[in-house]
Amino acid sequence: NAGVTQTPKFRVLKTGQSMTLLCAQDMNHEYMYWYRQDPGMGLRLIHYSVGEGTTAKGEVPDGYNVSRLKKQNFLLGLESAAPSQTSVYFCASSFWKDSYGYTFGSGTRLTVV
């Protein structure tokens, strides 16, 4: 009964460091998404995937890369972290046009100093 699991939950990076956020879902969902949530700006789509081996850019993709090598996993990478990437990152998954939208993970709070 895990749903969507994000790791890590918290991370502090120095400017210029790299890291990967992992999202795993056990619901056999085809679609997966990465959002960032910032005060006053709501949830903004970074990248998404419509199936294993596919990725696409969302609203704010610059500075991020993603990979979906396995259907259940969606990785978000930051190659050279910047303070502007300080945010809370949420992963979500869904079937095609699910009537309840998305199932979200519990988030990763990232601080770049």
Added chain:
Amino acid sequence: EDQVTQSPEALRLQEGESSSLNCSYTVSGLRGLFWYRQDPGKGPEFLFTLYSAGEEKEKERLKATLTKKESFLHITAPKPEDSATYLCAVRGETSGSRLTFGEGTQLTVNP
């Protein structure tokens, strides 16, 4: 481009004081309007989906309604445990599976 605007940004109520949250949207061909609840430090949790003007859905003290331009989340006799941020999102006909979210309304219910 789909757009969602929620108001107010924050709302403080006394326990038992009913009120409504607003979600105004512009979308090319609505394929669903979604309400979520988000507690601090957690991901959003699904509440309702509405598809057409005139549709209403209820869950405990919450009722969501939909017109062609906006949706309302009515909260009747709220309790402190209803305190949370409420998010509205839309899916348009050109969006595929993607949702566009509003900034949310932070609701605080005081005992």
